[in-house]
Amino acid sequence: MRDVVAIWLGRLAGLLSRLLGRGGGTTMPGVIARRVAPHILTHLTRQLPRGVICVAGTNGKTTTTRMIADSLAAAGLRVLHNRSGANLTSGVTATVLMGADWRGRVAYDVALFECDEAALPQIVRETQPRLVVLHNLFRDQLDRYGEVDTIANNWAAALRTLPTSTVVLYHADDPSLARLANSLMCRTVGYGNDDVTSARDSVAHLADAGFCRCGAALIYSVRFYAHIGHYHCPNCDFARPQPAYALTQVTAHGLVGSHVTVRAPHASCTLQVPLPGLYNATNALATYACADQLGVAPVVAAALAQMQAAFGRYEVITAGNHQLVMALIKNPVGASETIRMLVDAWAAPVQLLIIINDRDADGTDVSWLWDADFERLSGTTQQIIVSGTRAADMQVRMQYAGVDRQQITRIDRIADALDALLAAAVTGQVVYVLPTYTAMLELRAVLTQRGWVAPFWQD
Numbered sequence: 405m406r407d408v409v410a411i412w413l414g415r416l417a418g419l420l421s422r423l424l425g426r427g428g429g430t431t432m433p434g435v436i437a438r439r440v441a442p443h444i445l446t447h448l449t450r451q452l453p454r455g456v457i458c459v460a461g462t463n464g465k466t467t468t469t470r471m472i473a474d475s476l477a478a479a480g481l482r483v484l485h486n487r488s489g490a491n492l493t494s495g496v497t498a499t500v501l502m503g504a505d506w507r508g509r510v511a512y513d514v515a516l517f518e519c520d521e522a523a524l525p526q527i528v529r530e531t532q533p534r535l536v537v538l539h540n541l542f543r544d545q546l547d548r549y550g551e552v553d554t555i556a557n558n559w560a561a562a563l564r565t566l567p568t569s570t571v572v573l574y575h576a577d578d579p580s581l582a583r584l585a586n587s588l589m590c591r592t593v594g595y596g597n598d599d600v601t602s603a604r605d606s607v608a609h610l611a612d613a614g615f616c617r618c619g620a621a622l623i624y625s626v627r628f629y630a631h632i633g634h635y636h637c638p639n640c641d642f643a644r645p646q647p648a649y650a651l652t653q654v655t656a657h658g659l660v661g662s663h664v665t666v667r668a669p670h671a672s673c674t675l676q677v678p679l680p681g682l683y684n685a686t687n688a689l690a691t692y693a694c695a696d697q698l699g700v701a702p703v704v705a706a707a708l709a710q711m712q713a714a715f716g717r718y719e720v721i722t723a724g725n726h727q728l729v730m731a732l733i734k735n736p737v738g739a740s741e742t743i744r745m746l747v748d749a750w751a752a753p754v755q756l757l758i759i760i761n762d763r764d765a766d767g768t769d770v771s772w773l774w775d776a777d778f779e780r781l782s783g784t785t786q787q788i789i790v791s792g793t794r795a796a797d798m799q800v801r802m803q804y805a806g807v808d809r810q811q812i813t814r815i816d817r818i819a820d821a822l823d824a825l826l827a828a829a830v831t832g833q834v835v836y837v838l839p840t841y842t843a844m845l846e847l848r849a850v851l852t853q854r855g856w857v858a859p860f861w862q863d
């Protein structure tokens with residue numbers, strides 16, 4: 405009874421916040437419902453015949469979750485998915501509420517939750533997932549989350565409450581996740597990159613999990629990016645485990661994506677990854693591993709072929725006479741990888757807009773700008789416009805990155821910066837925007853006003 409009241413009140417709150425124009429109403433229903441019925445998430449998800457899947461990681465979790473969602477849907481499953489990106493406990497609860505009918509029945513086969521790093525332990529405890537994907541763990545917004553080790557310890561504590569039948573899929577190239585997997589009682593299955601030729605130079609100061617628990621510095625025979633690679637400890641027996649699922653060949657096709665070969669326990673296959681960069685090849689690998697564990701691996705190739713870029717992370721928007729490529733940046737490793745991926749694909753100097761906000765959802769500390777590899781942009785652009793609440797910081801950062809001062813223009817207002825960007829481009833030219841999270845939302849609002857994208861809750 406309490407649950408039913410909670411559902412009504414929660415959905416009413418969502419409706420009101422939508423009517424009042426307070427955005428998509430993607431978390432408010434969860435906040436209200438949990439106040440009325442604290443165990444509602446547990447009660448509702450218990451009805452799902454194929455259970456709950458949780459996906460967590462600092463980078464790539466949105467894309468990976470969407471790849472998994474599309475694959476499960478292609479297999480004919482009814483998937484409840486927090487597609488709007490509301491990935492805290494309240495957002496996950498809201499997703500399930502909106503998927504329930506007015507009597508509290510949830511007519512889905514499986515729930516798939518992208519989980520915020522800090523929220524994962526509570527979501528795991530409340531939903532008792534049958535499968536958890538641990539994708540990576542990077543230094544990210546330290547003011548909010550604390551150190552990587554703290555997060556890993558919190559994850560491990562929650563995962564130890566799961567039955568031994570639960571499968572934990574983890575990225576074996578990430579030493580903190582391999583160490584975490586070692587400490588669990590449930591079934592752990594690794595995935596990783598065996599194609600050592602896809603490794604490229606990497607920036608030493610980005611490595612943030614470089615030490616073994618015994619205190620020795622890990623030695624890498626191959627490093628793909630940051631602390632992701634083939635590692636071992638020179639002092640104890642800790643080493644990268646041989647993954648059950650592996651990329652055995654990665655062939656990049658510029659901005660279009662890549663072609664990968666995957667070795668699985670019982671088969672191998674090839675996949676066309678619809679998004680560029682080694683990151684996305686790894687996202688596709690995690691998707692394949694997840695689908696295989698659920699018995700639906702054969703649909704993944706077709707699902708990926710159809711897939712669109714995950715909301716906001718990397719998308720191509722037609723803006724008047726131009727194509728606008730927008731890629732979210734939010735922490736040093738993700739930003740560095742995104743920049744590398746873009747610079748890789750640029751055949752000629754481009755028009756670029758970087759928008760840095762420092763609102764709560766972005767992390768109020770912008771010192772991370774100094775850890776991200778903006779140096780790579782030097783010599784690759786015709787013009788860089790910097791905008792957002794921290795445009796001035798970004799302007800200084802780009803000067804230190806070696807970009808000619810003449811090429812950097814500061815325009816604080818996002819709408820004006822967008823106008824300048826498009827005005828500077830010739831007809832048909834592809835322009836690039838790198839926004840932080842709230843900057844991306846603001847930019848989308850401007851694009852929506854101009855009729856170029858739909859409001860995000862219609863996504």
Ligand SMILES: [Zn+2]
Nearest residue numbers: 616618637640
């Ligand atoms: Zn060691």
